[in-house]
Amino acid sequence: MPVPSSPTSVFVFGSNLAGRHGKGAALWARHHRGAIYGRGVGPQGDAYAIPTKDRHLRVLPLPVIRSHVADFLGYARHRPDLRFEVTPIGCGLAGYRPDQIAPMFAGAPANVFLPDAFRVVLSASSGEVRHG
Structure with missing residues (x-):
């Protein structure tokens, strides 16, 4: 192999x-x-779940999502051996805009690869493009 x-x-x-x-x-x-059915948070298989909705499928408030993103970023910092490919979380079924979610990922470690929509927002606010 x-x-x-x-x-x-x-x-x-x-x-x-x-x-x-x-x-x-x-x-x-x-x-x-x-990803494991019934597990809504954290690492599972070759995936990582960041909640954007509650147990009743109601959209979580931005400060709660921010807390889950912070937990994820902490995990990613401790796993430099892994490459994390982030989808535009919160911008589909949860209904948030990239400009509301992307700033939560500012300062992400180099092993975290953000979707284009998030990179555009972050580069506009910092004047640089990350992981392009």
Whole structure:
């Protein structure tokens, strides 16, 4: 078996606290990356769930999402061996805009790769482009 030349890729997706990975990126993560039905937060398989909705599928307030993003960024900092590919969490079924979510990822470690919509927002506010 060949040795991989790059770090393991982790699919980072928006979820709900009930762990009902039934739509969008969460469903894809369940089918293709080992996301665990019933687990709405944290690492699972080759995926990482960041909640944007509560157990009753109501949209979480931005400060609560920010707390979950901070937890994720802490995890990513402690796992430099992994490459985290973030989807535009909160901008699909939760209904937030990239300019509301992207700033939560400011200062993300180099192993966190953000979606274009987030990078555009962050580069506009800092004058630089990250992970381009």
